[in-house]
Amino acid sequence: MMLRTTLGLFTAASLLLAVPGCKGSKKTTAAGTKVEMPFTGNKYESNNRFFRGTGMGVSVKQNIARSKSDLEAKNQLASQVGTNIRAVTDQYLGQTENANNADVADKFQSLVREVMSTQIGDLRKMGEETRLNETTGDYTVYTAYEIKKNAMFRFMKKQAQTNTKIDEAARKKIEEILDEEIKKADLEDHD
Numbered sequence: 001m002m003l004r005t006t007l008g009l010f011t012a013a014s015l016l017l018a019v020p021g022c023k024g025s026k027k028t029t030a031a032g033t034k035v036e037m038p039f040t041g042n043k044y045e046s047n048n049r050f051f052r053g054t055g056m057g058v059s060v061k062q063n064i065a066r067s068k069s070d071l072e073a074k075n076q077l078a079s080q081v082g083t084n085i086r087a088v089t090d091q092y093l094g095q096t097e098n099a100n101n102a103d104v105a106d107k108f109q110s111l112v113r114e115v116m117s118t119q120i121g122d123l124r125k126m127g128e129e130t131r132l133n134e135t136t137g138d139y140t141v142y143t144a145y146e147i148k149k150n151a152m153f154r155f156m157k158k159q160a161q162t163n164t165k166i167d168e169a170a171r172k173k174i175e176e177i178l179d180e181e182i183k184k185a186d187l188e189d190h191d
Contacts (some may be wrong), residue, residue, distance in 0.1 A: 011134065049148060122147050123146075
């Protein structure tokens with residue numbers, strides 16, 4: 001009897017000592033296990049001052065994984081810029097009485113696509129991490145980029161001023177929209 005009690009206490013003590021060795025960072029729910037990934041959280045999300053995008057790429061070749069990650073991050077960034085500009089344009093054009101609002105909106109969206117397809121001067125890489133899965137031989141690359149909003153809007157204004165496809169009336173409306181957004185972004189940048 002004494003041997004069973006001692007053996008039971010020894011087993012219980014062993015289990016208690018082993019529990020702290022288990023990793024507590026993984027949380028499993030009915031939906032599955034939570035995976036911690038780099039470049040997540042507020043620091044890597046767009047806000048009043050920055051457009052931000054993150055990407056992930058996987059391949060057996062490191063340079064291909066990096067290219068995939070880079071492309072995904074830039075696409076996410078472009079999508080956010082496009083969505084933001086579309087909302088700003090719709091709001092602005094909804095407030096103004098103009099017979100050619102739809103034409104201005106189309107030209108503005110075309111300008112956004114052109115700008116996003118060119119190299120942006122103020123695009124900054126916030127970070128990049130590369131991981132190798134030794135079991136599969138796959139490289140996983142994580143990338144994060146950001147663009148200051150005021151720099152992006154200034155670049156777009158410069159592109160609008162030099163774009164020969166935009167008529168003068170549409171150019172004036174586009175510049176008004178961008179001037180308003182530059183003013184807002186500059187206020188946020190100096191806080």
